[in-house]
Amino acid sequence: MSDQRQDLLPRDRLDGASVRRLAREGRLVGQTSGLAPGYVQGNLVILPADVAADFLRFCQRNPKPCPVIGISEPGSPHIPSLGADLDLRTDVPLYRVWRDGVLAEEPTDLEALWRPDLVAFVLGCSFSFEEALIADGLEVRNVSCGVNVPMFRTSIPCAPAGPFAGPLVVTMRPFKAADAVRAVQITSRFPAVHGAPVHLGRPDLIGIRDLARPDYGDPVPVADDEIPVFWACGVTPQAVMEAARLAFAITHAPGAMLVTDVRNSRLAAL
Amino acid sequence: MSDQRQDLLPRDRLDGASVRRLAREGRLVGQTSGLAPGYVQGNLVILPADVAADFLRFCQRNPKPCPVIGISEPGSPHIPSLGADLDLRTDVPLYRVWRDGVLAEEPTDLEALWRPDLVAFVLGCSFSFEEALIADGLEVRNVSCGVNVPMFRTSIPCAPAGPFAGPLVVTMRPFKAADAVRAVQITSRFPAVHGAPVHLGRPDLIGIRDLARPDYGDPVPVADDEIPVFWACGVTPQAVMEAARLAFAITHAPGAMLVTDVRNSRLAAL
Known part of the structure; x- marks a missing residue:
């Protein structure tokens, strides 16, 4: 990737890494729809390890609504398979923090909230x-x-x-x-x-x-x-997670997705 | 293929070549549904060369109703790609002969009708x-x-x-x-x-x-x-051909298909 001033490019000329960098630098805090066309955007769910195993089992049993395209190592904010420099604490434009099943805050980064027991799931999006x-x-x-x-x-x-x-x-x-x-x-x-x-x-x-x-x-x-x-x-x-009234969970805000380096065409089975 | 008395085998144990042999020997004159499971059965259309080119163009333009899986050389009653010993004059249990767009006869072979200008089309069947x-x-x-x-x-x-x-x-x-x-x-x-x-x-x-x-x-x-x-x-x-009121045409009788040596699975695109 070049190091040019990609934030000055038209929105549809950005690639996945450029969108993440804009989010990381606080210059993009809204929807990602239409940004970086051709690159996979994902739903983000971050859970404490003690319920992460249940959630993964839920995804495995319901692959159509919950297609897992990436999972972090516990405590790691990185998923290299989705982007070499990807940082889950900063690269989503807007997050939602849920406490006891209720929306508590909408931060633009997770620096103050990240914990060593968190596991992140990235799910494919339509x-x-x-x-x-x-x-x-x-x-x-x-x-x-x-x-x-x-x-x-x-x-x-x-x-x-x-x-x-x-x-x-x-x-x-x-x-x-x-x-x-x-x-x-x-x-x-x-x-x-x-x-x-x-x-x-x-x-x-x-x-x-x-x-x-x-x-x-x-x-x-x-x-x-x-x-x-x-x-x-x-x-x-998301609906299932809300209904579960978890003590603590983090998701992306609606429409403000995690943009990856994976091309949509690479998800094609055939 | 073994040379055993395959006509004594259960119908669902026959292969394509065995069904053709039964038809050839006059021991099968009816429907082929359920015979030689796993083998492609085809619709047969035989036309004089002067209209065969039009018909082939019609098939090419309408591939969903008219999927061509084999065409004979003009005058040849063989299509080796569909069966090494296949003989279009004898291997269909029952034929229909059309004259001026009207059903004229239903012979069990074409020995007396075959002409050096005939071209045969085999179309896939559901x-x-x-x-x-x-x-x-x-x-x-x-x-x-x-x-x-x-x-x-x-x-x-x-x-x-x-x-x-x-x-x-x-x-x-x-x-x-x-x-x-x-x-x-x-x-x-x-x-x-x-x-x-x-x-x-x-x-x-x-x-x-x-x-x-x-x-x-x-x-x-x-x-x-x-x-x-x-x-x-x-x-x-068939409907289109009847409407065209061709001077001469031959088809299989409904349900009495040409059974080939091609396995259904070999037609799968993926």
Whole structure:
């Protein structure tokens, strides 16, 4: 990597390391959507070692909503496989600190909070597969509408582990039938970022009453000739974690992701 | 291959060459469904050279309904890539001869009809992908009901070529949503036997009025929580050919396919 003044480059010309450096230097404190296109962005969950094993088991049992793409050594703020200089204490633009299951603060770094018993999990995020869908010429409704993807709690239970239990949360993107088939093909190639859809068609079959009223995110229009397609969502582990009322946990703030050096294409299974 | 009395073996123990030999010897004159499991069965179309080029162009433009897996040299009744000893004049249990677009006769061999200007096309058939779906644990409704798959003319036009033009014909198999996603994944691996579905969900969007009244084949029950999934069908080229009112053409009789030495698994793209 060159050492030029990359913060002056257009946002879409940044690479993963440059975005992390901007966050580290306090010059980026918001969303990372659209930054460093082509690079994997991840959800961050940091837990004390005593519950980390339960959480890892939860992820292993629910790989579609919780695709683990990196885990730190206990106490280490580094995950070299995701970025040589990556520092989990500083490289996310905005963090959330949870105490007894309640949001306690939103710091821009974890220097004062880091502890030798912390274990960090990085989970794949749908930004990667949305990029693949768009690159194939599909319209991703939440992107074309410029809103957050609509998310819904379903009637599908996750496989529990330790204190972690709760319903699967899904995202919804509408497509015409032929594009829905194509979307299945494309996202099947990306198991590390939620993979193939978990459902398509009738929302009521998975406990969703009204597509116009998502539990998280924003509603998007669904045309009469479109099929709603549902993918497992990274909000699932966050919802499950909140429900577990852990004494202490740290996550990224919504939309302010950990940007890695891994290219999206490297997550493709085929 | 051994030279044992293979006609005495159970039907599901025959290989492709054994089925062809039974047909050749006049001891098999009916359907080939369920015979030689694991081996590719093909639709047969034999045309005079003067229209064969148009037909090949039609297939090239419509690869989903018309996946060509073999073409003979003009005048040759052999396609060695599909079977070393394969003889197109004798190895299909029952043929249909068409004159001026009308069914003229149903011979059990073509010895008296073969001409030096004939070109044979073998097109993939959905038996191969149905086998892959069942091997994966999915229920294929027409198989579990023991009936012919329901087929429908759609409002989707094929790309025309020469005298060949007409609507896409599709097969329909109902699945629960999660199985529909899996069926897309599995059949995507088999582009040589119709590949991924062309449509799923609302039949009216592709011009189908009533799933209970197929244009060909038999109706199958569709449960309330199931989605109809539609694949391009090998009946398409037959319907198009009939509509073209060719002076002379030969096909296999419905269900009495050409059984090859190619294993279904060898058609898998991945």
